[in-house]
Amino acid sequence: MAVKVIADDCVGCETCVPECPVEAICMNGDKAVIDQGKCTQCKTCIEACPVEAIKAE
Ligand code: SF4
Ligand code: SF4
Incomplete structure (x- = not known):
């Protein structure tokens, strides 16, 4: 998986x-x-993005 x-x-x-801790x-x-x-694939940025442009795949 990668974010x-x-x-x-x-x-x-x-x-x-x-928002990214690292x-x-x-x-x-x-x-x-x-x-x-x-x-580190913590996914904090996924929650932070207002237009859902970050995904884990
Ligand atoms: S998932 Fe997003 S917030 Fe978390 S370490 Fe990776 S780039 Fe940073
Ligand atoms: S729109 Fe782009 S710059 Fe703004 S939070 Fe989402 S990924 Fe980050």
Whole structure:
């Protein structure tokens, strides 16, 4: 399993960035990107995203 940003759905609000406890999320332009090497799959960002653009798959 990996937690991923669905780029087509991300609106660039940056809400998820400070929510990640291990600072695994950064912005690439107007899209959030998750560093898979840092992500612990805690799913906090999934709950935080207002447009459900982050999914575990
Ligand atoms: S699942 Fe948790 S560790 Fe991974 S990017 Fe989201 S908030 Fe950060
Ligand atoms: S909270 Fe959701 S819409 Fe906002 S930047 Fe993060 S992934 Fe994109």
